[in-house]
Amino acid sequence: MTLPWLKSYQRQLDDSLTHERLGHAPMVHGPAGLGKRGLARWLTARILCLQPAAGQPCGQCQSCRLLESDTHPDLFIAAVPEDKTQLPVDVIRDLTQGLQLTPSIGSTRVGLVEEADRMNRNAGNALLKTLEEPSSRAWLILVSDDPDALPATVLSRCQKIIVHPPDGQAARTWLRAQAPEVGEPDIDLALQASGGAPLRALELLEGDGLAFGREIRQTMLDAVCRQPPSPAVLAAWSTRPAEAWHWLAHWVRDFMDSALAPEERDVLAPDPIALARLWQQALEGRAMAGTPVRADLLLGKWLLEWGAQFGRQS
Numbered sequence: 001m002t003l004p005w006l007k008s009y010q011r012q013l014d015d016s017l018t019h020e021r022l023g024h025a026p027m028v029h030g031p032a033g034l035g036k037r038g039l040a041r042w043l044t045a046r047i048l049c050l051q052p053a054a055g056q057p058c059g060q061c062q063s064c065r066l067l068e069s070d071t072h073p074d075l076f077i078a079a080v081p082e083d084k085t086q087l088p089v090d091v092i093r094d095l096t097q098g099l100q101l102t103p104s105i106g107s108t109r110v111g112l113v114e115e116a117d118r119m120n121r122n123a124g125n126a127l128l129k130t131l132e133e134p135s136s137r138a139w140l141i142l143v144s145d146d147p148d149a150l151p152a153t154v155l156s157r158c159q160k161i162i163v164h165p166p167d168g169q170a171a172r173t174w175l176r177a178q179a180p181e182v183g184e185p186d187i188d189l190a191l192q193a194s195g196g197a198p199l200r201a202l203e204l205l206e207g208d209g210l211a212f213g214r215e216i217r218q219t220m221l222d223a224v225c226r227q228p229p230s231p232a233v234l235a236a237w238s239t240r241p242a243e244a245w246h247w248l249a250h251w252v253r254d255f256m257d258s259a260l261a262p263e264e265r266d267v268l269a270p271d272p273i274a275l276a277r278l279w280q281q282a283l284e285g286r287a288m289a290g291t292p293v294r295a296d297l298l299l300g301k302w303l304l305e306w307g308a309q310f311g312r313q314s
């Protein structure tokens with residue numbers, strides 16, 4: 001099933017392919033939670049399909065059947081090995097060598113790098129050669145949440161396909177259909193916290209993400225009232241640090257934008273510059289999640305500083 005907000009991207013890509021305007025290295029990028037990987041897989045199928053119909057892969061030819069069973073000999077996927085966090089150079093070399101081969105089924109080959117942001121420097125360099133000297137009738141499709149993490153030399157050689165979040169109404173309609181039992185306030189919060197990315201919002205609605213986010217908000221309010229969080233709370237948060245920092249950043253923004261009524265603002269008197277700094281620190285904390293830093297200590301320090309911003313007015 002095609003996600004409704006991706007249909008227009010499919011039409012554009014189909015049009016580009018039909019009129020031979022698609023560069024040999026398209027890069028699908030945009031925020032997480034929009035289905036970019038699915039779009040890249042669709043593009044792969046559309047390129048490899050032997051008889052596309054109405055702008056779509058037919059789903060029935062030999063090529064489509066091989067794709068369906070994950071055994072297509074002309075598709076080369078570079079994936080992060082299970083025991084690694086980055087895409088190593090040998091994985092990229094396997095892919096680029098594969099693209100040099102003669103196609104087995106149709107007339108094209110496709111290399112797919114779904115986590116392009118995770119290429120280390122050597123891997124990026126290995127890919128560069130293929131980008132600079134593309135083999136004929138071979139496509140290299142990249143997917144990236146964060147193209148800034150890629151070497152500029154790689155980026156400049158890709159044809160960028162930017163996927164944007166759908167408009168709020170479309171996202172809401174889709175979420176309501178996926179999770180009909182969920183109330184509007186939860187849908188609103190999930191969309192706000194996910195930057196409007198429907199798949200990410202759905203994850204929040206289906207798991208305990210929203211409950212976690214609301215717990216974090218309450219802990220922030222307690223910290224304002226000089227009730228610091230217990231070590232047990234911080235230890236629990238530090239098992240999911242990226243999420244914890246994401247929510248802290250979200251709620252600081254919320255406080256900065258709207259959450260305080262004018263009279264509360266006068267009483268609590270937060271310093272906007274300090275709030276902006278705390279917001280920045282939360283984003284940095286999120287970027288550091290996954291490194292061996294002691295997240296519980298950093299989270300505790302952050303909350304103390306947060307609490308200290310309020311109620312100072314004499």
Ligand SMILES: [Zn+2]
Nearest residue numbers: 049058061064
């Ligand atoms: Zn087909």
